Amino acid sequence: MSVTVERLDGGIAVLTFSEPPVNLYSLELHDAFDVALDEVEADPPRALLIRAEGKIVSGGVDVAQFHARKTKADTLALYDRMLELPTRIDAMPFPTFFAAHGLTLTWAFEVAVACDLIVASEKARFGLVERVIGLTPTMGGTQRLAARAGVGRAKEFVFTGDLYDAATLERWNVVNRVLPVEGFDDAVLSFVRSIASGPTKAFGAAKDILRHFEAGGVPQAIEHTTAIASELFDTRDLQHGMESFLADGPGKATFEGR
Template sequence: MPSADLSWDGPLAVITLDAPPLNLFDEAMVADLRAAISSVARSASARGLLIRAEGRAVSAGVDVHVFEPLDPRSAEALWRDWFTMIHELESLPIPTVFAAHALCLTAAFEVSLACDLLLAASSARFGLVEIVVGLTPSMGGPQRLAERAGPARARELVFSGELYDAATLERWNVVNRVLPDDGFADAARAFALRLANGPTRAHAATKAIIRTQLAGGVRAADEATPALSGALFGTSDLRGAVASFLRDGPGKATYTGR
């Protein structure tokens, strides 16, 4: 069985980290996770993605054995290679949700930050603890934390190497929602499935608008929005939803997901 397994729940792609006991990120985990993300990217039927984990931890982070043979040149090459996976995940034109049910460290935390939304169980804890081996988080964690929580919070979390609970990171706008431990897996899947059953092309436009704002500011997003929104009027989703709204009333509009 792969360390990161891809399954389907209707239109929802589900990638499950499952390499007991700690779901460590080694070469096999990264290769399997990369392959699963690429499969979702190639799929014509994927309308949402949920990344979750089995076991007592989401992940204890990178297997330190990966670092042992590295020198500066090979380490740079490793991080550039692993960033291609992060960027492919971020570029998916569908809603992506990460569900953290327990301890979520280093690489897994950085993968979660590359997803659109991060759901956490109330007892989940998070950390970028690379300082224990004299390293800085190198899969995009600091910059994506700064994007969500601001630069001072990002520096605090990385400099301290401490573990942070879900409630704290929700206050910092890193975690989107904290859900009860009891029933967390089902609740997270239901939430992701609801997004996957939504208007996929509209979600893709929303992602593009927000990414443009982050890269170029509000005016850049304003410039991009008319074309992105205008294109939606050529989709069966919007045409069908408008017709059903006018026919059946508010709250009863329907669409097919593309």
């Protein structure tokens, strides 16, 4: 089992998880994620890419860890712990990406929808299949799916427990990009680089505004927009971006993420 962080040029951090043979969620894997995310947050990147090793992204969770709980209180403690992982990723102040190269079930899908952008290969399939053990998703996937695709689609996804291909979820506005299987990893990194080279602080501000939108709709987002945007005044990227625009026209600025 491993969760590693690789730093690439351009300020990109790549977090790769591996728990052979099928990358099942366990508390031990979660602990390893926390260590890796501590490393990411200690030196914030301009973009974070989360990916998996192996033939599939994940086959789901280690059901034995659920079954080992003997009381409702212990079960609640487990679910609260599990929810911490996508919640932590969702709160990050820089762009986050999830790369799905194959089958992506339960917890891995819930982490994916906690990221800002999901990039999938043409052969990727997704599912929240907790119905097979009589459970409902516990890591925020239902509501985050609803935020992207609507309540009706989220109900369908959870109630059926079916697997959905990448093209369908792109049509539902859940997956952002579907890419060919051949050259998938390179294409994902190219997409991440195109975002990472932008004004990182401004992207973080956009995320803050959208969190207010998710919490309280357009009125709450409007209430906070100008305060959030004005905090960018002191960023080097905004000052340089305005100077470059006035001197050289649009699209010539290079950003540092500060």
